[in-house]
Amino acid sequence: MALNIKHLLGLHNVTRNDIQLILDTATTFREILDRPIKKVPTLKGTTVVNLFYENSTRTRLSFELAEKRLSADTLNFSTSTSSTKKGETFKDTVRNIEAMKIDMIVVRHQSAGVPLYLTKISNATVINAGDGLHEHPTQALLDMYSIKEKIGKINGLRVCIVGDIAHSRVALSNIIGLKTMGAEVSVCAPPTMIPKGIEQFGIKVFHDINKATAENDVLNVLRIQLERDAGTTIPSLREYHNYFGITTDVIENNNKDVLILHPGPINRGVEITSEVADGPYQIILNQVTNGVAIRMAVLYLLGTNN
Amino acid sequence: MKIKAKIIDKEGLKRTVTRLSHEILEHNKGSKNIVIIGMRTRGEFLAQRIQSKIEEIDGYKPILGILDATLYRDDFRTRLKQPEVSVTDITFDITEMDVILVDDVLYTGRTTRAALDALMDLGRPSTIQFCVLVDRGHREMPIKADFIGKNIPTSLNEEVKVKMDEIDDEDAVYLIESPN
Numbered sequence: 001m002a003l004n005i006k007h008l009l010g011l012h013n014v015t016r017n018d019i020q021l022i023l024d025t026a027t028t029f030r031e032i033l034d035r036p037i038k039k040v041p042t043l044k045g046t047t048v049v050n051l052f053y054e055n056s057t058r059t060r061l062s063f064e065l066a067e068k069r070l071s072a073d074t075l076n077f078s079t080s081t082s083s084t085k086k087g088e089t090f091k092d093t094v095r096n097i098e099a100m101k102i103d104m105i106v107v108r109h110q111s112a113g114v115p116l117y118l119t120k121i122s123n124a125t126v127i128n129a130g131d132g133l134h135e136h137p138t139q140a141l142l143d144m145y146s147i148k149e150k151i152g153k154i155n156g157l158r159v160c161i162v163g164d165i166a167h168s169r170v171a172l173s174n175i176i177g178l179k180t181m182g183a184e185v186s187v188c189a190p191p192t193m194i195p196k197g198i199e200q201f202g203i204k205v206f207h208d209i210n211k212a213t214a215e216n217d218v219l220n221v222l223r224i225q226l227e228r229d230a231g232t233t234i235p236s237l238r239e240y241h242n243y244f245g246i247t248t249d250v251i252e253n254n255n256k257d258v259l260i261l262h263p264g265p266i267n268r269g270v271e272i273t274s275e276v277a278d279g280p281y282q283i284i285l286n287q288v289t290n291g292v293a294i295r296m297a298v299l300y301l302l303g304t305n306n
Numbered sequence: 307m308k309i310k311a312k313i314i315d316k317e318g319l320k321r322t323v324t325r326l327s328h329e330i331l332e333h334n335k336g337s338k339n340i341v342i343i344g345m346r347t348r349g350e351f352l353a354q355r356i357q358s359k360i361e362e363i364d365g366y367k368p369i370l371g372i373l374d375a376t377l378y379r380d381d382f383r384t385r386l387k388q389p390e391v392s393v394t395d396i397t398f399d400i401t402e403m404d405v406i407l408v409d410d411v412l413y414t415g416r417t418t419r420a421a422l423d424a425l426m427d428l429g430r431p432s433t434i435q436f437c438v439l440v441d442r443g444h445r446e447m448p449i450k451a452d453f454i455g456k457n458i459p460t461s462l463n464e465e466v467k468v469k470m471d472e473i474d475d476e477d478a479v480y481l482i483e484s485p486n
Binding site for chain 2: 001002025027028031032035036037039040041042300301304305
C-alpha cells in the first residue's frame with residue numbers, strides 16, 4: 001500500500017483510499033506517542049526543512065516533533081531571522097536551501113499556491129502546512145482522525161463548520177476531506193463570512209447556531225481571524241459572540257451529544273466560551289496530540305515512497 | 307506458486323507448539339517471569355498458541371504482546387513497494403522480564419534485527435529469547451534462534467509458507483518454489 005500522491009498540497013484531488021491510508025497509518029504512530037521512548041528510526045538520514053513564512057505555534061511545533069519522532073534531521077526557517085529581510089527572493093531562498101541537499105519541505109506561506117510553485121522549482125517532496133486562504137490539509141486530516149477516534153466513523157456523520165468560512169483554509173480542507181470521506185458537511189456563520197455559491201458544492205448553510213447545533217453530530221469551531229480583516233465582516237466581536245458563540249447553553253439547549261472541535265488558537269469568549277473550551281463536549285487537546293501522529297503518518301508515507 | 311512439499315501438517319504443528327512450550331518452560335524454570343511477544347502477522351497467532359499451551363502445562367498464563375517492527379526495517383530506500391505498518395500492541399513494561407520473541411520463519415535475520423531494536427525502545431528486558439517455527443537458513447546477520455520448531459534447509463529459489471488457521475483457514479507449513 002502506498003499513496004498515489006507525491007506531495008501533499010491539499011486534499012483536493014486526494015482519493016478516499018489515500019485519506020483512509022493516512023488515517024490508518026496515523027493509528028500506528030499514535031501508539032508510539034504513548035511509549036516511554038517516543039522515537040522510531042524510520043526516517044533516519046532524511047532531511048526536512050520547515051519553511052515558515054507565516055507565524056505558527058501548533059503546526060510548526062507539531063511538524064518538528066513529528067519529524068524528530070521519526071528520526072529525521074530538521075531545519076527550521078522563519079522569515080524574521082532570515083535573509084528574506086535582506087531582499088532575497090523566495091525562489092533564490094528555496095534554491096539555496098535545496099543546494100544543501102534536503103529531501104522534504106514543509107511550507108507555510110501567506111500566499112495561496114506557494115506549495116504547488118515549490119514542486120516546480122525544487123525536487124524535494126512538499127507538504128503544505130497552510131497556504132493563504134487555500135488549504136491546510138494536515139489540519140483537516142487530524143480533525144477527521146479525532147472525529148473518527150471519538151465517534152468511530154466519518155461516513156454519514158453530520159459535520160458543521162462554524163465561523164469565518166471565507167477566510168479559512170482549515171474550512172476548505174475540512175469541507176473537501178469530509179465530503180470525500182462521506183460526511184454530510186454544512187457551514188454556519190453570518191452571511192458576510194460565507195463565500196457566495198457555496199451551496200453548489202452540496203453544502204448546507206446555517207445562519208442560526210441553535211439550529212446548526214441541533215442538526216449536527218460535530219461542530220468544528222473556527223477562530224475569528226482578526227489578522228485577516230475579519231473585523232470588516234462583523235460589526236463587533238461581542239455581537240458575533242452573542243449570535244454565533246458556542247456556549248454551554250447553546251449545547252445543552254439543543255444537542256447534548258454534539259462533539260466540539262477547534263483547530264486553535266482559541267479566542268476565548270469570542271467563538272467559544274472558556275466553559276466550553278475546557279468542558280466535557282470538546283476534544284481540543286486530543287486534536288493537538290493526534291496532529292503529531294497525523295504528521296508522522298504523512299511524513300512516513302511520502303518520505304519512504306520511492 | 308508451485309508447492310514442492312508439505313513439511314508440517316495440522317497435527318505436526320500442534321506437537322511442535324507443545325514441544326516449544328515445554329522447552330521454553332524448561333529453559334526459564336517456569337512461566338512466572340515470561341512475556342510472549344508475537345511478530346505480526348503469523349508470529350502473533352503462533353504466540354497465542356504458545357501462550358495457551360504454557361498455561362495448560364504450567365497453570366500460569368504469561369502476558370502476550372504483539373510487535374510490528376516495520377518502522378525499524380533497513381530497506382525503506384531499496385524496496386519498490388512501501389510496506390504497510392500496523393499497530394504494536396504492548397501495553398505492559400518489559401523491563402526485567404524474560405521476553406520470548408515469536409516469529410514464523412527465520413531467514414535472513416533482518417526482521418529479527420529490526421524486532422530487537424524495537425524491543426530495546428520499549429524497555430530493558432532481562433533476556434530476549436527467540437522462538438521460530440521454521441529456520442530455513444541463509445542468514446545475513448549474526449542471529450540465531452533459541453527455540454526452533456523445525457530446521458528446513460532450503461535453496462534461495464524456494465520459499466517457506468506458513469499457514470495458520472486464524473487467517474489462512476488451514477494449519478500447515480509448505481515448501482514452495484519462489485515466484486521470481
